[in-house]
Amino acid sequence: MKPLRSLSAAALVSSLAAAAIPAIAADAECVVPSKPGGAMDLTCKLARKALQAKPDAPRLKLSYLPGGIGAVAWHTMISQRRADPNTLVAFSSGSLLNLAQGKFGKATAGDVRWVAALGADFGMIAVRADSPYHSLADLVEALRSDPQKVLIGMSGTIGSQDWIKMALLARRAGVDPKQLRFVALEGGGEEFTAMQANFVQVISGDTSEAALYADAGKVRVLAVLAEHRLAGVLSKVPTAREQGYDVVWPVIRGVWVGPGVSDADYKRWVQAFDRVEAAPGFAQMRSEAGLFPFSLTGDALTTYIKQAVADYNRQARQFNLVR
Structure with missing residues (x-):
């Protein structure tokens, strides 16, 4: 950039x-x-x-x-x-x-x-603060075990940037993106609302949106899709690349x-x-x-x-x- x-x-x-x-x-x-x-x-x-x-x-x-x-x-x-x-x-x-x-x-x-x-802005992957997934590795293991059990919220439908972020991650993890279960939502605000209501267990979104909720302790951001860790509220969140998945968005x-x-x-x-x-x-x-x-x-x-x-x-x- x-x-x-x-x-x-x-x-x-x-x-x-x-x-x-x-x-x-x-x-x-x-x-x-x-x-x-x-x-x-x-x-x-x-x-x-x-x-x-x-x-x-x-x-x-x-x-x-x-x-x-x-x-x-x-x-x-x-x-x-x-x-x-x-x-x-x-x-x-x-x-x-x-x-x-x-x-x-x-x-x-x-x-x-x-x-x-x-x-x-950068892409990110997040779960609820009380989620059993504490790292990207935890999420990837769940997707490998049974991708049908993990509902992923995204803004848009197949082919949206939120979809492609997860598809790239899945591909890097050896999971067929076609096996993932997505829920199409309208915008980042609706994604976080759906996750807080437990309609979805994971969201593929953006760091600017996550920063609004992470500081309040409502969500756990598993990874930022940036080349390096970000400053500010998400400074302690590792990149996907750090965790072994070379996805930058x-x-x-x-x-x-x-x-x-x-x-x-x-x-x-x-x-x-x-x-x-x-x-x-x-x-x-x-x-x-x-x-x-x-x-x-x-x-x-x-x-x-x-x-x-x-x-x-x-x-x-x-x-x-x-x-």
Whole structure:
């Protein structure tokens, strides 16, 4: 991943004062393409917090448009609000994976205007705090013994990034991914709710979501899918690689606008996030949201995303998820 521009907190007010965004309405919107409580929700909340430091900056309200693991929000914006200059939509690497597999129909990465990546996240595997699985080895042994007895919660269906994370882990452990039992859920918030209710015993999710619950002692994170251990709440959690399973899954998080948004309005959003991400205080905000440094905006982000979609397409073909 490319390094991010560092930022800090109190000076954000003064830096945003200079970052006037005259063509963006005082009341803008960030659409969360999932139910409340997951990392998409966190993305819009981070954008709102960063932009609201000055009274005359856009007041970003959040709205929720779940369904189809992002497909409903994507098609609603493209068909009904494609030229709305005052609406952002949250995205993640999972959105890009869906594009790569054709889960948004004939949609392509070129169908929207990519504004900003706000940070990076990583995959993780978690269980309830009272689970009999205390390590990744415990979970793998249970899956080898009888994969049908372990219900795994995931956001999305077969082929989603949560599915692929577990499929990669299973493959490394010598378990056929087709033997695993998954429960399809709508977003990270619903995954943790289902696990706390014991509808599923394991969840494949993201570290930003896990950090919300691990600190409260509600869950036990068995592994983070990062190259190295992470700072913060999950600092004591070993990586999957440390435990003998070479699975790394980074996740970028950011926002886009509709394809009909004018060049002038698009550039103002890009400039707004350039200033926000370069301002003192943003690094702390990003960390508090459970994200790690990764900043790209505008054309650079668009180039990155088109390459990422191509890479995801090749990876999906390894599991026969696309033709």
